[in-house]
Amino acid sequence: MSIVVKVEEKLFQNRYKVDSGRPHISILDEDKCRNDCRERACIVCCPAGCWTMEGNGGVTVISDGCLECGTCRIICDEHRNVEWEYPRGGYGILFKFG
Template sequence: MIKVEEKLFQNRYRVDAGRPHVNIRQPDVCAHECKTQQCTVCCPAGCYTLEGNGRVVLISDGCLECGTCRIICDEHRNVDWEYPRGGYGILFKFG
């Protein structure tokens, strides 16, 4: 059986250097006000990482553009999200 990680590895991703399409608006809100930090467990691509000091780091390379993080950050609305510019972002490989 093929694992999800192996399937994800088959996708290709073009990074738009310096112009991430997902951003955390206020990192301090993640660190001090968000009790559940659900983005760190809900992102299927593992773009959000919880650091030892309680801060959340977002690296959007490899983002699947599923929109989950924007939806689940419902209490604080702390995620800025837009589709990448044309030619950048995820290139799904099906099959």
């Protein structure tokens, strides 16, 4: 018998302290996401699901809940359209188990 644990259940155990008005991830040029990027890998690859597709073909990032893994900045290497830095001290992901 195998036990299946969903990613969402694991993510729920973490806490995130939001630094209001100072997101640590942003899109540099939204038109570049909409017009130049066909892969939209950021939407698929983010383990926390912070990146979403808009109805107009654009991409939105909401950094609340970000795991600070840096996947989005690595996956967007071709376009270099992600501004990413660690949150200020005391903010960001708070891992429950370590």
